[in-house]
Amino acid sequence: MNFTHTEERQLFKDSVARLIADTYTLDARNKAAETELGFSTDKWAQFAELGAIGALFSEDDGGFGGAPFDVTVLFEELGRGLVNEPFLATAILGGGLIAELGNADQKAIIEEIIAGTKQLAFAHGEPKSRYDASHVETTAKKSGDGYVLNGAKAVVLNGGAADLLVVSARSSGAAWDEDGLSLFLVPADAAGVTRHSYPSIDGLHAAEVRLDNVTVGADALLGNEGKAWPAIEKVIARANLALASEAIGAMEVARDMTIEYLKTRKQFGVVIGKFQALQHRMATVLLEIEQARSSVINAAGRFDGSRVEREMAVSAAKTLAGKIGRLVAEEAIQMHGGIAMTWEYAVGHFAKRLVMIDHMFGDVDYHVARYVALSKEAA
């Protein structure tokens, strides 16, 4: 048993942390969030240069990592900086699906992703799917050598900035069957693709995407027709591992800011940290974050085990991230008081991100139910 990172990974973690600490400010991040793209292309290039994007891909795919603990280490630091550059959409989701299923030609795209020159989005969720990852009503109909895609995709992360969309569509089966799902690489400017991009409340960007008779060639198909589900499930698991790790980084910043405030804010002639009513609650915040961290270590450690083992551990980590993220967000605001309600003060932005992480790829209720279902499979 060993709970320390390899020296190499620790060095990587430190270099990302340094880049964020030295050059990444909340103010600039929030300004970038107001632009049309929703993030800074300069920062994205800097992350690429540092190798932060490449760390999410295996050496076979042209990267220099790609292990589950590479994901957790990187995303924890991104959470600490409240980074809104599209690591999740472009690298974990879009790039991850290509890495799972792509042929040699398709995998050439990964090189551009790692270089920071290509933006991707996973156009998967739909207006009626909520968190149900196999609920896809978008259709793929065979036409000549290729396919015609029709449907609507909802809250597509990075959908506005993406050059390339990975679109899920159904070629057979009922609306939420796991079988019958296919993935297609669709250029964002393809005829019939309409994107409506908007900001999210936590400083990211997403888009509603319509596909009206979008024609793609046979070379757009990622993997085998109708057989994309196992890859979709696995890549979403990686996304949840990333989000739970990001949550830990954000929680620890919110925690530290709150502790600092308890030590400096004076009311009734003393620092408010002297009040036991606050001390005990802050102690709870502290120990709960350790629980969240352990659940992420479990998920990363079991990620390459059996499917059920992986999915249960990921659902557990995402459940704790959702539950404890909310606790930390709400307590950080409450213990700060009014100042945390302002746009100008940083902690509110961390709180918004923490609560919204619960709305991505399954909230607490979804993952508890999923954990129960998986437990039955495991038994």
Next chain:
Amino acid sequence: MDLNFSPEDLAFQAEVRAFLKAELSPALADKVRHNKTLTKEDMVGWHATLNKRGWLAQDWPKQYGGADWTPVQQQIFDDEASMANAPRIIPFGLKMLAPVLMKFGTEEQKAHYLPRILDGTDWWCQGYSEPGAGSDLASLKTRAVRDGDHYVLNGQKTWTTLAQYADMIFCLVRTGTEGKPQEGISFILVDMKSPGITVRPIILLEGTHEVNEVFFDNVRVPAENLIGEENKGWTYAKYLLTHERTNIAGVGASKAALAEVKRIAKAETVRGVPLADDPYFAARVAQVEMELDALSTTNLRVLSSPDAAASAGSISSMLKIKGTEIRQSINDLARRAIGPYAMPFVSEALEEGYNGEPVGPEYSLGVAPDYFNNRKITIFGGSNEIQRGIISKMVMGL
């Protein structure tokens, strides 16, 4: 023991319903229901509608133009108006300043200010909190120094709700430094157009502008604007806190918000099954509903009790704690109910006249902003920590 309203109360309830049906426009109700931004005209207009009927100043005595309703009648109105998605009554002049004026103001002050609150001439805001004086309000530092027949004010107030619309502000200011901090505080009325006042917006974490900082730089205020005696302001401010029992629990607003959660949960589906039938979600809703039903009765027990006034302070604290915690639970249910559509933040869509492309169902638009905005309710008006301290002291003698 009888849980039912009296025949008189039932008749009153019917009257309120008929009024709301006739006078509350569906467009305005729709804005309130979906947490869209209300304009100043929306708020002023609703006050005028109520005033025309004589229902604006619900707890004022008849002699000042009030409705003189019983606490139970006020609660009935609040329930009905909230469920109909009427705008809330802006409380600063009507419910916060007016009782102080009636109890401690001079005849001239009452004759001048009370009618102007009713007819909307003066929009009041409240100048209590300061950057260094939040929970510890008595440590406030804004100075008022007597200079002939004026006071000269210097300092800063903060969290001043809707000061951007205000004509007048009632302030707690420091006039003395002797003795306990509470003993050197005075209560004074200030014209917001006075030279030396600057209002600066504070943007909240979800991006809205509802509170402000108000700066006073050698602001000259006529001495006749002082309420009661110099250095007695703390007593007047505390009178207000103990006087105010109705609507602290926010039962009506919570009932309306829970009804909206149920509507959303019927519309949202998981694999074709309404979210309302999902056992996890249904259990969450049920638990909040049980709590709210109990709070509604706690609230009516307090309002119906003849000797409630004696312990009004600690009872207000109880109602405030439970009311705000339940309200936040409902905000939490709502954000869960809308799923991934909690993320999109199309702030323009919350403004009047937006006709851009909708994102997600209309009911989802204002849910996450309201969840974040309502984090304030356990902080303001004496944080819930302060309220628990009051209960510890006043009820338990700890």
